Amino acid sequence: MDLLSLTDQLLWLMAISFQGGLKKWIITKDGGGEFQFRSIYIQERGDGSSLSGTIRGYKNGAPVGSAKPINFNGVKDYVSDPDFYDVDEIRIEAQDIYVAIDNFTYGSVFTGPVNAAPTDLTLSPTSINENVAANSTVGSFTTTDPDAGNTFTYTLVAGTGDADNASFSISGANLIITNTPNFEIKK
Structure with missing residues (x-):
């Protein structure tokens, strides 16, 4: 200064x-x-x-x-x-x-902090028991980001690998299975 x-x-x-x-x-x-x-x-x-x-x-x-x-x-x-x-x-x-x-x-001109991209996205846990109730939580998303204090919004996106999007929803940071999973029906 x-x-x-x-x-x-x-x-x-x-x-x-x-x-x-x-x-x-x-x-x-x-x-x-x-x-x-x-x-x-x-x-x-x-x-x-x-x-x-x-x-x-x-x-x-x-x-x-x-x-x-x-x-x-x-x-x-x-x-x-x-x-x-x-x-x-x-x-x-x-x-x-x-x-x-x-x-x-x-x-000097202040350019401000640069908002860095998140470095990792994890889901934990990554599996769910067969035949749990519909709308059960599969796991929670956690994002690693070098910028402290950032908040994140998670969505299912269309594109390669989206065939099962209708089977899931997201609430906050939680991945929800919308129907009771049944291995014998969906392999």
Whole structure:
């Protein structure tokens, strides 16, 4: 994370544009370029000015995500907001902007974690006794995935090997046999 030095802050502040009677501030990186917007200290200065407004990131002139409400009363943290991971401009808008800005922090563009594919799927147990009741559980699916916290949905799919799909259903992570299995009838 980079905290702007006084010189850098002045360069950033010099890039702030006032448009339409202090209704919009545009903050860009000196020299252009993308960045991850992380936080800003913003404080209203009184005299009947707006106490809040909206803040939004832009990339190549197009908005990124939706405008977020912002109160002009201290540090605002956006480090975990994906709408600010890769922007080249920040716009603050209100009816009457008269604020002090300090400690604008930014960093390299954040690409986020990559969602890795699951590495294994198991069914346990893998067999069921003959003549159990219809709608009995055969076993439960377990998925191994390097991404902690992921949830999974299981379905029977059409294609090669689907001849017995009608004999099974899935409820949550459980494989269910829909009819009583009978080895003598189905070999």
